[in-house]
Amino acid sequence: MTDQQLVRPAAMSGFPEWLPEVRIVEQHWLDVVRAGFERYGFCSVETPSVESLDVLMAKGETSQEVYTLRRLQEDADDRSDAKLGLHFDLTVPFARYVAQHFNELVFPFKRYQIQRVWRGERAQEGRFREFTQCDIDVINIDQVPLHFDAELPRIIHDVMTDLKLPAWTLNVNNRKVLQGFYQGLGIEDPLEVIRTVDKIDKIGVSGVSELLSKKAGLTDRQVGACMELAGIRGTDASVVEDITAAGVRSELLSEGLDELAFVMDSLSDLPRGSVVADLSIARGLDYYTGTVYEGKFTDWPDYGSICSGGRYENLAGSYIRRNLPGIGLSIGLTRIFAKLLAEGLLTTGPVSVSDVLVVLPGQEQRAAATAVADRLRRRGLNVELYHQPDKIAKQVRYASRKGIPFVWFPPFSEDRAHEVKDLATGEQTAADPEVWQRP
Amino acid sequence: MTDQQLVRPAAMSGFPEWLPEVRIVEQHWLDVVRAGFERYGFCSVETPSVESLDVLMAKGETSQEVYTLRRLQEDADDRSDAKLGLHFDLTVPFARYVAQHFNELVFPFKRYQIQRVWRGERAQEGRFREFTQCDIDVINIDQVPLHFDAELPRIIHDVMTDLKLPAWTLNVNNRKVLQGFYQGLGIEDPLEVIRTVDKIDKIGVSGVSELLSKKAGLTDRQVGACMELAGIRGTDASVVEDITAAGVRSELLSEGLDELAFVMDSLSDLPRGSVVADLSIARGLDYYTGTVYEGKFTDWPDYGSICSGGRYENLAGSYIRRNLPGIGLSIGLTRIFAKLLAEGLLTTGPVSVSDVLVVLPGQEQRAAATAVADRLRRRGLNVELYHQPDKIAKQVRYASRKGIPFVWFPPFSEDRAHEVKDLATGEQTAADPEVWQRP
Numbered sequence: 001m002t003d004q005q006l007v008r009p010a011a012m013s014g015f016p017e018w019l020p021e022v023r024i025v026e027q028h029w030l031d032v033v034r035a036g037f038e039r040y041g042f043c044s045v046e047t048p049s050v051e052s053l054d055v056l057m058a059k060g061e062t063s064q065e066v067y068t069l070r071r072l073q074e075d076a077d078d079r080s081d082a083k084l085g086l087h088f089d090l091t092v093p094f095a096r097y098v099a100q101h102f103n104e105l106v107f108p109f110k111r112y113q114i115q116r117v118w119r120g121e122r123a124q125e126g127r128f129r130e131f132t133q134c135d136i137d138v139i140n141i142d143q144v145p146l147h148f149d150a151e152l153p154r155i156i157h158d159v160m161t162d163l164k165l166p167a168w169t170l171n172v173n174n175r176k177v178l179q180g181f182y183q184g185l186g187i188e189d190p191l192e193v194i195r196t197v198d199k200i201d202k203i204g205v206s207g208v209s210e211l212l213s214k215k216a217g218l219t220d221r222q223v224g225a226c227m228e229l230a231g232i233r234g235t236d237a238s239v240v241e242d243i244t245a246a247g248v249r250s251e252l253l254s255e256g257l258d259e260l261a262f263v264m265d266s267l268s269d270l271p272r273g274s275v276v277a278d279l280s281i282a283r284g285l286d287y288y289t290g291t292v293y294e295g296k297f298t299d300w301p302d303y304g305s306i307c308s309g310g311r312y313e314n315l316a317g318s319y320i321r322r323n324l325p326g327i328g329l330s331i332g333l334t335r336i337f338a339k340l341l342a343e344g345l346l347t348t349g350p351v352s353v354s355d356v357l358v359v360l361p362g363q364e365q366r367a368a369a370t371a372v373a374d375r376l377r378r379r380g381l382n383v384e385l386y387h388q389p390d391k392i393a394k395q396v397r398y399a400s401r402k403g404i405p406f407v408w409f410p411p412f413s414e415d416r417a418h419e420v421k422d423l424a425t426g427e428q429t430a431a432d433p434e435v436w437q438r439p
Numbered sequence: 440m441t442d443q444q445l446v447r448p449a450a451m452s453g454f455p456e457w458l459p460e461v462r463i464v465e466q467h468w469l470d471v472v473r474a475g476f477e478r479y480g481f482c483s484v485e486t487p488s489v490e491s492l493d494v495l496m497a498k499g500e501t502s503q504e505v506y507t508l509r510r511l512q513e514d515a516d517d518r519s520d521a522k523l524g525l526h527f528d529l530t531v532p533f534a535r536y537v538a539q540h541f542n543e544l545v546f547p548f549k550r551y552q553i554q555r556v557w558r559g560e561r562a563q564e565g566r567f568r569e570f571t572q573c574d575i576d577v578i579n580i581d582q583v584p585l586h587f588d589a590e591l592p593r594i595i596h597d598v599m600t601d602l603k604l605p606a607w608t609l610n611v612n613n614r615k616v617l618q619g620f621y622q623g624l625g626i627e628d629p630l631e632v633i634r635t636v637d638k639i640d641k642i643g644v645s646g647v648s649e650l651l652s653k654k655a656g657l658t659d660r661q662v663g664a665c666m667e668l669a670g671i672r673g674t675d676a677s678v679v680e681d682i683t684a685a686g687v688r689s690e691l692l693s694e695g696l697d698e699l700a701f702v703m704d705s706l707s708d709l710p711r712g713s714v715v716a717d718l719s720i721a722r723g724l725d726y727y728t729g730t731v732y733e734g735k736f737t738d739w740p741d742y743g744s745i746c747s748g749g750r751y752e753n754l755a756g757s758y759i760r761r762n763l764p765g766i767g768l769s770i771g772l773t774r775i776f777a778k779l780l781a782e783g784l785l786t787t788g789p790v791s792v793s794d795v796l797v798v799l800p801g802q803e804q805r806a807a808a809t810a811v812a813d814r815l816r817r818r819g820l821n822v823e824l825y826h827q828p829d830k831i832a833k834q835v836r837y838a839s840r841k842g843i844p845f846v847w848f849p850p851f852s853e854d855r856a857h858e859v860k861d862l863a864t865g866e867q868t869a870a871d872p873e874v875w876q877r878p
Contacts, residue, residue, distance in 0.1 A: 006760070097456070
């Protein structure tokens with residue numbers, strides 16, 4: 001130990017890290033998500049955490065959130081690394097990946113991607129600077145079948161069910177319905193109305209109405225109809241009749257309603273209320289063109305969306321002269337996990353993944369103890385060998401503190417049997433390392 | 440499609456990424472490593488990719504390799520993020536983690552950590568700027584039992600065996616042997632000699648001898664003895680006799696030889712030659728104090744080390760006034776994986792993880808096809824549902840291109856049976872979705 005100044009090892013705001021018993025649960029979650037995605041035949045892709053700024057800025061929209069990289073000892077002349085940044089989502093790198101490896105992929109290309117992303121934002125509840133996203137996307141040449149607009153919510157529903165989340169709803173809408181409806185009302189700039197209606201969550205119906213009338217120049221009748229549409233919700237395809245009842249007509253609206261009906265019909269076997277058509281959902285980003293999704297916890301409506309996505313045209317258009325539309329949904333794993341942890345809703349178990357602790361009675365038994373640990377491991381058990389010939393009570397206490405459920409006693413002499421102690425019951429019985437199973 | 444300037448989606452040197460069929464193998468590797476570490480009761484820890492520069496620089500040594508972060512839209516006044524950097528290894532964050540969570544951990548604390556790390560180096564064969572490391576470390580209060588000096592190589596040997604790597608050797612040495620031997624020779628600055636001998640790989644025996652005599656001022660007899668020691672190798676504890684035969688004596692040397700003998704004895708059940716005592720291994724870093732490790736491929740001796748580590752005193756001393764020695768070993772997963780890929784030694788399989796493709800004969804069968812896919816998934820199979828009612832031949836071709844081994848035909852009418860086609864044999868038979876197993 002030295003007298004040097006200590007560096008305070010403080011937690012950094014926005015960069016979560018977990019104790020071992022919490023990490024075990026997080027790993028389980030990641031396994032569940034991966035298994036769920038693979039169950040539907042999606043393959044894994046990982047991209048570097050780092051992209052060139054050209055790629056990150058190809059859409060030009062989210063520039064304020066990007067962390068750029070710089071070598072600490074950078075020469076004044078060599079600024080090449082200054083053109084690199086950490087990815088802020090997994091969609092942009094995926095579009096680059098598809099364009100770069102276009103000739104080597106089978107289309108429709110269905111991939112999942114579970115990785116950390118970084119955003120140079122101010123950290124606050126539900127917003128992190130480093131967090132894990134779980135994305136599924138399908139990208140195809142020229143057109144993406146409507147099939148996937150229904151399959152992606154099914155996959156996410158399936159995964160979230162396996163994760164045993166508290167009540168939540170996946171809200172669905174269709175940008176063609178919004179745009180077609182606004183066109184049918186004779187509104188000139190439907191995109192501006194979509195961006196305005198998207199603010200209902202933040203400024204409410206009255207705030208949006210005022211903006212629509214004063215800023216977008218809509219008539220009272222138009223504002224009224226827009227607000228009527230935004231108020232429509234439904235748990236099945238009959239929602240289409242509610243929309244049609246408003247009396248607005250346009251070709252794009254019909255197309256959007258057919259798509260929305262297809263999605264709601266295809267998902268009618270899921271528990272009622274798990275997928276809800278909500279005509280107030282718009283998703284601000286301009287690149288969404290059809291179905292859009294936004295998932296929310298039922299009990300925490302003000303907490304950010306826990307999954308989101310939608311259908312987009314030609315996302316890889318910045319890299320390749322092919323038309324590559326896609327559709328995707330992204331789970332905000334860290335956001336969900338951190339919320340449940342903060343609410344005390346995560347059940348954590350022991351700090352150890354071990355099934356058995358093999359005690360080390362004395363140095364003379366080291367080879368025998370090593371051998372029995374090895375034999376149990378080969379039979380699929382997670383086994384710790386205690387690290388020094390301490391008193392047996394101390395070795396058992398170590399197992400107990402770590403939540404290791406069984407303690408194994410190799411024989412002290414050749415004429416005695418192996419024994420195993422169940423720490424939950426205190427029972428100690430003879431056992432054969434070749435056949436013993438964890439009860 | 441627009442006429443805008445395209446961004447070229449080029450591969451970035453030093454930032455590897457894989458096609459789906461390669462990624463499947465990499466995922467398998469990561470699963471094998473994780474299972475191997477957990478088999479010995481090590482628990483998972485992940486730390487943020489980002490640390491404060493205070494932490495990254497606490498040891499002050501590797502400053503030139505660090506990538507620092509900066510927000511793209513940083514205010515001139517707000518340089519707070521300029522104090523963050525990406526971690527360049529997993530040992531430094533682990534030391535910070537242990538100090539920060541000291542009161543919540545059970546000691547000896549045994550953890551594994553599998554994460555990406557970043558180094559702002561020039562990329563070359565075997566050197567990446569973003570890569571995955573797999574570390575196991577044990578850290579304890581005041582002293583780490585010698586037990587772990589033997590257990591860590593056993594774990595790594597076990598994991599590498601499961602990965603089916605080409606021939607490789609884990610070379611072991613002990614810094615106390617080197618330092619004690621040099622002290623016994625009457626050398627005043629043993630650490631300088633260790634750092635010089637560490638260069639044998641690069642400048643050879645003659646280069647090192649010259650440096651020892653001209654720069655370190657050693658006598659010819661001392662240089663001769665140092666080179667004699669560096670030439671000693673052995674596959675078991677008898678190597679100790681070879682060293683003793685040199686006639687040098689010191690207390691530290693005896694201590695080191697006892698430790699080295701313990702490690703070689705404890706591992707004598709492993710295949711001969713998998714662990715080799717190699718007295719030329721020094722590991723340049725000053726913080727190693729006892730056992731040191733370095734793994735190399737047998738057939739590519741000039742390729743960088745594929746795993747490395749050793750015993751260190753008080754690694755967390757920059758953060759906490761406790762004595763926390765440790766021992767660790769790190770697998771350079773990306774370095775190994777990329778080498779085998781480049782050498783054509785990785786066997787890749789299909790681009791898909793699916794067991795079955797369910798065909799969609801027509802829109803009328805959509806609900807039935809969805810239901811059968813769902814039933815098969817609930818029975819643990821990975822199942823794709825084809826995305827549109829294309830000609831059956833086209834649907835089968837899709838399965839074939841993706842390497843999906845079985846195609847499932849839901850009945851076209853109620854009085855017919857389900858059928859499944861094995862694409863490898865071409866055989867098509869009736870099948871019950873409730874009981875069918877992949878043969």
